[in-house]
């Protein structure tokens with residue numbers, strides 16, 4: 069009370085201050101206001117306070133009880149609804165499957181390209197199922213298809229017919245969508261489309277993400293893209309030689325492997341997990357950019373290969389899916405063409421031949437499948453080998469046949485329709501009775517209605533579940549959805565594991581001896597293509613591997629996938645060497661080291677990889693390292709983290725391509741030489757960063773240091789890169805006498821791969837191989853012969869180190885010193901490299917990098933550069949004063965002639 073009285077005493081003062089009369093608000097003022105407010109509230113007595121606390125407790129308890137009941141009630145309802153959803157999913161899958169089966173497991177659609185006015189029309193669509201062909205004046209033929217698209221049909225209409233197959237693929241069925249047809253009839257337009265009219269592939273990707281989001285299951289999509297060009301598989305997510313700036317070393321070749329359970333995997337194919345539509349689209353565009361296309365007589369941008377997009381879908385609700393992981397293939401086949409008509413020559417001719425051959429093999433396979441033949445000739449082409457597990461009874465196949473309406477293409481149109489006839493027993497109009505047709509139509513309609521009804525119910529139930537989850541979220545601190553997530557996280561672990569089934573399967577111990585000899589390897593298959601760079605690594609590492617006999621138990625793996633440090637989460641099936649070249653020196657794996665191949669070259673395309681136990685554990689640990697295990701706790705966060713991880717990884721992959729596009733490549737005598745860009749502002753020298761030295765004047769020495777920019781490096785490399793065995797003899801001599809060289813260093817570099825060079829260049833600038841004392845030459849050594857013999861060396865650099873007076877280190881593989889122009893001609897370093905039995909000699913104008921790049925380039929000799937150029941430089945220097953005198957004399961003569969000034973004046977000018 070006393071307190072309140074005191075407060076009231078100061079009320080007057082406080083009110084003054086409140087209305088602004090008191091300009092300085094002091095602590096006292098604040099206290100007094102607080103006191104007034106407190107005093108105005110009636111203070112409960114001790115008894116009252118106790119009562120209030122009891123009331124609160126009781127209220128809280130009753131509240132807790134109520135909410136507890138409500139929560140358990142909602143949970144019960146959720147369980148019922150969940151069961152209902154599962155039931156609906158199963159029903160939908162069954163009905164959709166029935167519907168697709170009735171339509172035929174191999175369905176053929178026909179799309180007629182818009183008519184060009186210049187020619188006569190001979191092909192027309194009749195209704196939505198028939199194509200009418202005018203053969204001659206009184207002759208015509210009608211073909212029936214599952215669906216015929218008129219020339220005016222939109223991309224959306226086409227896709228709406230394809231969408232059930234996309235849905236079916238989410239149910240775990242393997243599916244193949246082909247675009248087949250004569251060249252220039254619109255296959256690429258249908259599949260890829262344009263910005264304005266997106267085709268089947270972008271729409272399918274979008275639909276996959278949409279349906280996956282609508283469903284209550286977690287899906288995992290992995291994206292791969294390859295092409296079959298002239299019978300060779302090429303990864304379209306890796307730049308290749310067809311594109312302007314390929315990476316180096318060449319990516320390892322792709323090979324087709326058959327799992328004992330019949331599944332097909334493509335070894336070394338880059339597979340990237342995509343969690344988001346945009347990223348998937350970006351990858352798709354990236355792949356499209358690397359396709360082999362060329363201008364032909366029939367099409368300005370003719371696809372010269374089969375382009376194959378594979379989306380692997382994994383989901384974790386095992387009971388409702390046909391498979392845990394299934395594949396959706398979308399294939400833009402190369403255009404069939406009559407070589408005589410297209411008048412293709414040379415390479416175009418070969419490409420056309422290869423395309424026609426593989427198309428014919430595809431026709432054979434589909435025909436054999438349709439006729440239920442015992443032997444299906446999958447092995448006749450790479451295309452059918454790759455699709456072996458996705459073509460067949462248990463898969464959905466859709467052939468989108470494209471025809472031209474023009475009369476001049478009639479012959480090709482008939483060929484295309486004959487192909488379609490083989491693919492599906494396309495009946496001529498009268499062969500199928502109208503009654504039968506009508507019955508089928510009714511049945512199809514009924515099934516379609518059923519599917520729609522089920523989907524409608526499904527949506528209702530999903531909405532209900534969402535509402536209940538929201539309610540539950542409000543009632544509980546720990547969101548009920550997190551419990552859902554916990555379940556999901558379990559599934560995720562299972563699913564991820566299953567997606568990477570190779571790891572699980574790999575646990576099945578299979579003694580090496582169990583494999584027949586023909587499954588083993590081959591020097592030939594290894595050296596087949598693209599593995600030259602890897603080969604060195606393989607050879608090197610082989611020494612460190614335990615002898616083969618010692619491998620007691622090894623593990624069979626159909627494919628191996630693991631995420632790569634610092635790059636995309638790319639599941640490169642067995643693509644260990646490829647990925648290591650993307651990652652850097654720390655992640656060194658080589659498939660070749662770890663894989664047993666077949667020795668039968670004819671069987672080298674289909675092989676079973678056998679991995680050593682220790683390697684699997686290595687990969688396993690990588691899986692762990694990269695958080696592929698999701699913890700139950702904080703799953704919501706984890707999911708988010710995983711998804712952002714994936715996103716960033718796709719970004720990394722795309723980023724990597726940007727880097728790769730900066731890698732320049734040029735050829736000399738059919739050998740590939742790579743010049744890798746050096747960052748302009750800084751470069752690493754022996755582990756420390758050296759600032760840009762461009763045009764920096766070194767006091768007192770008259771020297772200019774500069775970083776070798778990319779162009780310089782390129783030209784220098786071009787001229788100085790030598791072939792070699794990994795044995796080199798270097799003779800450094802004739803150094804410029806005025807340059808007090810104290811030390812000559814010869815550094816051997818172990819260039820692992822292009823990425824290593826790009827990112828870790830500095831780390832390799834030390835004397836690399838490093839235990840060899842001959843590699844570093846201390847003391848004065850103007851001349852000498854040094855022998856470098858090491859299997860680990862694939863790049864050398866000569867460096868000259870100045871006397872302690874200047875104590876400037878002036879060389880590095882990346883950093884060259886050049887004299888002032890006037891001195892350039894005097895600096896010479898000559899080297900001699902023994903390449904096999906043929907020694908070759910070269911000279912460098914400056915003490916720049918001398919690189920010996922790559923093995924297996926025995927016949928590659930340097931272009932002598934320096935002698936000519938230095939001579940030219942020296943000659944010019946000699947000429948200079950004479951030219952000057954000549955010039956002055958002319959001036960003098962002109963002066964006399966025109967101005968008539970005195971002789972002495974002009975003479976002085978010449979001095």
Ligand SMILES: Nc1ncnc2c1ncn2[C@@H]1O[C@H](COP(=O)(O)OP(=O)(O)OP(=O)(O)O)[C@@H](O)[C@H]1O
Pocket residue numbers: 180181182219249250251252253254255256257258367369370371372401402403404470
């Ligand atoms: N339905 C269509 N609507 C509009 N333009 C089309 C349609 N079909 C094809 N075209 C156009 O015809 C040209 C050739 O098409 P496209 O390149 O897709 O043929 P293709 O069958 O893939 O040929 P190739 O087998 O030689 O690769 C393109 O310019 C394309 O835009």
